[in-house]
Amino acid sequence: MTEADLATIYKTGQPFKLCCGAVLPELEIAYETWGELNAGRDNAILIEHAFSGSAHAAAGASGRPGWWDSMIGPGKAFDTDKYFVICANVLGGCSGTTGPASTDPATGKPWGLSFPTVSIRDMIEVQRLLLSHLGISRLKCIAGGSMGGMQTLQFVGDYPGFCDSFIAIAATIKHSAQQIAFNEVGRRAIMADPRWNDGAYYDAVPPEGGLSVARMIGHITYLSEQMMQDKFGRARKGDASLLSPSFEVQHYLDHQGLKFVRRFDANTYLYITHALDNFDLAGDLSGQERSRGEGRARGQDLDQLAGVKGLVISFSSDWLYPPDQGREIVKLLSRLGASVSYTEILSDHGHDSFLTDVESQTKIIKGFLESL
Amino acid sequence: MTEADLATIYKTGQPFKLCCGAVLPELEIAYETWGELNAGRDNAILIEHAFSGSAHAAAGASGRPGWWDSMIGPGKAFDTDKYFVICANVLGGCSGTTGPASTDPATGKPWGLSFPTVSIRDMIEVQRLLLSHLGISRLKCIAGGSMGGMQTLQFVGDYPGFCDSFIAIAATIKHSAQQIAFNEVGRRAIMADPRWNDGAYYDAVPPEGGLSVARMIGHITYLSEQMMQDKFGRARKGDASLLSPSFEVQHYLDHQGLKFVRRFDANTYLYITHALDNFDLAGDLSGQERSRGEGRARGQDLDQLAGVKGLVISFSSDWLYPPDQGREIVKLLSRLGASVSYTEILSDHGHDSFLTDVESQTKIIKGFLESL
Numbered sequence: 001m002t003e004a005d006l007a008t009i010y011k012t013g014q015p016f017k018l019c020c021g022a023v024l025p026e027l028e029i030a031y032e033t034w035g036e037l038n039a040g041r042d043n044a045i046l047i048e049h050a051f052s053g054s055a056h057a058a059a060g061a062s063g064r065p066g067w068w069d070s071m072i073g074p075g076k077a078f079d080t081d082k083y084f085v086i087c088a089n090v091l092g093g094c095s096g097t098t099g100p101a102s103t104d105p106a107t108g109k110p111w112g113l114s115f116p117t118v119s120i121r122d123m124i125e126v127q128r129l130l131l132s133h134l135g136i137s138r139l140k141c142i143a144g145g146s147m148g149g150m151q152t153l154q155f156v157g158d159y160p161g162f163c164d165s166f167i168a169i170a171a172t173i174k175h176s177a178q179q180i181a182f183n184e185v186g187r188r189a190i191m192a193d194p195r196w197n198d199g200a201y202y203d204a205v206p207p208e209g210g211l212s213v214a215r216m217i218g219h220i221t222y223l224s225e226q227m228m229q230d231k232f233g234r235a236r237k238g239d240a241s242l243l244s245p246s247f248e249v250q251h252y253l254d255h256q257g258l259k260f261v262r263r264f265d266a267n268t269y270l271y272i273t274h275a276l277d278n279f280d281l282a283g284d285l286s287g288q289e290r291s292r293g294e295g296r297a298r299g300q301d302l303d304q305l306a307g308v309k310g311l312v313i314s315f316s317s318d319w320l321y322p323p324d325q326g327r328e329i330v331k332l333l334s335r336l337g338a339s340v341s342y343t344e345i346l347s348d349h350g351h352d353s354f355l356t357d358v359e360s361q362t363k364i365i366k367g368f369l370e371s372l
Numbered sequence: 373m374t375e376a377d378l379a380t381i382y383k384t385g386q387p388f389k390l391c392c393g394a395v396l397p398e399l400e401i402a403y404e405t406w407g408e409l410n411a412g413r414d415n416a417i418l419i420e421h422a423f424s425g426s427a428h429a430a431a432g433a434s435g436r437p438g439w440w441d442s443m444i445g446p447g448k449a450f451d452t453d454k455y456f457v458i459c460a461n462v463l464g465g466c467s468g469t470t471g472p473a474s475t476d477p478a479t480g481k482p483w484g485l486s487f488p489t490v491s492i493r494d495m496i497e498v499q500r501l502l503l504s505h506l507g508i509s510r511l512k513c514i515a516g517g518s519m520g521g522m523q524t525l526q527f528v529g530d531y532p533g534f535c536d537s538f539i540a541i542a543a544t545i546k547h548s549a550q551q552i553a554f555n556e557v558g559r560r561a562i563m564a565d566p567r568w569n570d571g572a573y574y575d576a577v578p579p580e581g582g583l584s585v586a587r588m589i590g591h592i593t594y595l596s597e598q599m600m601q602d603k604f605g606r607a608r609k610g611d612a613s614l615l616s617p618s619f620e621v622q623h624y625l626d627h628q629g630l631k632f633v634r635r636f637d638a639n640t641y642l643y644i645t646h647a648l649d650n651f652d653l654a655g656d657l658s659g660q661e662r663s664r665g666e667g668r669a670r671g672q673d674l675d676q677l678a679g680v681k682g683l684v685i686s687f688s689s690d691w692l693y694p695p696d697q698g699r700e701i702v703k704l705l706s707r708l709g710a711s712v713s714y715t716e717i718l719s720d721h722g723h724d725s726f727l728t729d730v731e732s733q734t735k736i737i738k739g740f741l742e743s744l
Contacts, residue, residue: 117614177604177621178597184622185588188629189561191615192581209564216557217589225550232549234652242489242646243563249549250556257560274614280606 002263003056004096006064007032007089010133016126022116025105029130030055030096031088034072035080037136044136045078046127047087048144048151050354051218051272052264054095057087070358077362083140083369090151091126092118092272094265101202101265113199118271120147120279124155128162141369143167145354146321147272150279153329156338157285161304165372167365169313170354172325173281173332179320182221183273186214190266199267211266212257219256224317224350282332302336310340311368313361315353341368374635375428376468378436379404379461382505388498394488397477401502402427402468403460406444407452409508416508417450418499419459420516420523422726423590423644424636426467429459442730449734455512455741462523463498464490464644466637473574473637485571490643492519492651496527500534513741515539517726518693519644522651525701528710529657533676537744539737541685542726544697545653545704551692554593555645558586562638571639583638584629591628596689596722654704674708682712683740685733687725713740 007030016027032055037044047057049067058072058080059065071077078085089097092115100115131139142163144152149171156166172179190196193210201207220228232249240246245254285302310333314326323344330342345360347353354361379402388399404427409416419429421439430444430452431437443449450457461469464487472487503511514535516524521543528538544551562568565582573579592600604621612618617626657674682705686698695716702714717732719725726733 113614174606176597177600177606177619178592178595180606180619181588181592181600181621181625184617184619184625185585185592188581188588188625189564189585192561192585193564194566209560213557213561213564213585216553216560220550220553220557225548228549228553234546234549234552240650242485242642245556247549247552247556247649249553253553253556253560270614277619278612 001064002095003054003064004030004089006062007055007096009096010130012129012133016129018116018122019119020117024098024116026098027126027129028096028098028102029088029126031086031130032056032058032060033134034058034060034085035083037084037134041136042138043082043140044084044086044131044134044138045140046131046142046155047072047078047085048142048148048155049087049090050144050146050148051276052260053148054093055087055089055097056095058085067355071361071365077365078143078369079366086130086134088127088130090123090272092123092268092275094268097126099265100199100267100271110202112202112267115267115271118275120150120154120275121158123151123275124158127151127155128159137162139163140372141165141167143169143365144171145169146171146351147276150276150281153281153333154279154284156305156308156310156333157281157302160302160308160338163308165309165311165368167311167313167368168329169361170315170318170321170326170351171312171329172321173328174279174283175277180277182217183277186217187270187273189213189217190269196266199270201266206261207266208261211261211264211269214269215257215260215264216253219253221320222351224319224348226317227348227350230348285332285336305333306337308338309372310338311364312340312342313354313364314342314344315347315349315351315357316344317348318351318353320351373436374467375426375436376402376461378434379427379468381468382502384501384505388501390488390494391491392489396470396488398470399498399501400468400470400474401460401498403458403502404428404430404432405506406430406432406457407455409456409506413508414510415454415512416456416458416503416506416510417512418503418514418527419444419450419457420514420520420527421459421462422516422518422520423648424632425520426465427459427461427469428467430457439727443733443737449737450515450741451738458502458506460499460502462495462644464495464640464647466640469498471637472571472639472643482574484574484639487639487643490647492522492526492647493530495523495647496530499523499527500531509534511535512744513537513539515541515737516543517541518543518723519648522648522653525653525705526651526656528677528680528682528705529653529674532674532680532710535680537681537683537740539683539685539740540701541733542687542690542693542698542723543684543701544693545700546651546655547649552649554589555649558589559642559645561585561589562641568638571642573638578633579638580633583633583636583641586641587629587632587636588625591625593692594723596691596720598689599720599722602720657704657708677705678709680710681744682710683736684712684714685726685736686714686716687719687721687723687729688716689720690723690725692723
């Protein structure tokens with residue numbers, strides 16, 4: 001059973017128009033929920049997943065651990081005794097929501113590279129459709145780490161009147177040159193694999209070599225230098241030879257690469273990193289700011305940001321989305337009128353802290369949600 | 373004309389035994405020299421090249437720029453009016469010295485993966501043979517940056533009585549887990565390319581895709597995050613599409629990858645990164661320390677380090693071989709008796725500073741050499 005099998009599929013029954021102008025003739029959204037929507041329908045929290053995540057954020061009744069189990073559940077940071085928690089797989093993903101591996105109804109074959117280019121804004125538009133389907137017209141909170149934080153920010157920027165609050169963790173308002181560079185190397189590794197075959201590999205062996213290299217690069221950026229050193233140092237396992245790993249860190253990366261290719265789609269890797277690199281909240285919102293009062297094509301008026309409370313969390317050892325970028329989020333959204341608080345958590349676990357640093361995050365997030 | 377064509381080839385005419393126990397039936401060493409050896413034969417400086425370098429450190433009469441032109445020449449840091457400067461391509465390399473692309477005399481075909489595993493110590497043993505051929509029994513100085521710094525340290529550790537002084541720049545006494553991890557991803561990128569064909573690609577198209585990805589990863593680590601941001605930021609060139617680069621940093625990496633595959637051998641990449649990851653000066657010298665007075669198999673007595681003057685240079689923005697690792701070099705060699713001074717140069721250029729930061733390095737190195 002895959003994580004997609006655990007999700008509920010909402011078929012919108014409508015075509016979906018993307019920012020790039022293309023139209024998907026049909027759209028399926030894979031989602032899960034935990035807890036109960038109250039009578040006032042005002043206790044919903046939307047959780048946004050990170051790059052390689054899925055709708056399966058918490059185990060719930062399935063018994064299969066979710067990617068944020070430590071944070072979602074009865075009595076946890078996102079307390080399912082109080083809140084109705086929702087998480088959906090992103091557009092372009094590979095865990096149930098329509099993406100490049102889905103079937104193009106026009107051809108009966110997987111989309112592959114004929115799938116339209118996806119943006120972070122498209123992802124949140126899809127989630128808006130899901131919320132509407134669930135009868136939710138206002139969120140208590142929207143929250144996520146890493147790419148989940150970027151979706152959170154896009155949602156709040158586009159629909160400030162829809163959210164009481166937001167929590168953006170280990171995120172940024174836009175990628176730096178180095179962040180684009182790391183993604184580019186991952187993409188190149190996939191495209192350099194002949195099995196990638198211009199994205200048409202769904203009836204053959206997928207480009208596992210390239211995808212696994214891409215994931216290895218990712219993993220280096222997810223861990224802090226210090227944590228890697230403490231965990232692996234120069235420890236060895238097995239004999240050293242030119243081609244087979246002998247350092248434990250080599251085995252670790254190898255394992256991460258292999259684990260990833262069993263559950264992730266190489267084309268999704270290309271589409272979603274492209275969306276990440278092109279995400280630019282500052283540019284986007286300043287465009288909206290300029291058009292204040294001129295009637296905007298999308299979303300709601302930025303003035304409504306004044307009613308939104310925000311929490312931004314960064315981790316001291318996160319060198320992928322470092323604290324500087326967290327402070328930039330605060331600056332931008334405060335300038336636009338939101339009430340944003342900022343916490344830098346002292347942690348050795350690098351970017352992965354948003355998944356592993358449960359205690360500090362729980363305390364801060366619980367306090368924030370209770371204060372609303 | 374390649375850089376190998378500019379070098380002089382010294383054929384030792386003898387088999388060469390490596391640390392791994394294997395014996396190369398023949399050995400060729402590609403080297404260049406600048407300046408004149410004086411009558412006392414005591415003005416020789418050996419320059420060690422970095423990972424992707426060659427013997428062509430300076431233009432000399434060739435007119436073709438060398439990789440350290442800014443530092444080697446009349447009146448420069450390594451002043452060829454005063455010193456006899458030598459640089460040789462490393463064992464296992466691909467610019468003239470015997471390596472995996474060389475012909476195995478037993479088969480008449482390229483060695484490929486049957487080439488024996490190379491260590492940093494093997495590299496300096498080869499250079500000792502060259503120095504002996506040139507009639508040099510003592511070096512005024514041995515110097516290098518990055519992998520050149522590691523060879524420098526190995527040379528001084530093994531033959532302290534052979535060197536008046538050493539200069540190790542942007543180097544380390546051993547790789548951290550993160551440094552091994554970056555190299556591992558590069559190796560995996562090459563091996564994932566089917567054209568690599570277990571190292572037997574010399575009569576076909578080489579694994580350019582994999583090698584180019586490996587080089588891209590390297591380039592990210594050579595530049596500081598800040599420098600990348602200042603140089604490229606989010607600037608774009610051309611239209612954005614899913615598969616063709618539109619950010620300038622993508623074009624830059626692409627260009628670096630393509631440039632590299634035209635001049636570098638993929639198997640050499642595997643052999644030399646393996647040597648780098650397995651380099652461990654501290655472990656090595658503490659073994660030698662333990663055997664002081666017990667008669668050592670190799671090299672000279674560590675007591676002679678007391679007569680050696682050292683200079684260690686790190687760069688503030690170098691995150692590949694950060695200043696902490698420079699200070700470790702100083703600690704280790706000072707403890708063993710050498711007189712080592714340390715300078716951290718404030719620079720924005722990351723690891724590449726050893727190639728680009730000419731002014732500060734020149735001042736410091738000139739002063740150091742004149743003080744001897």
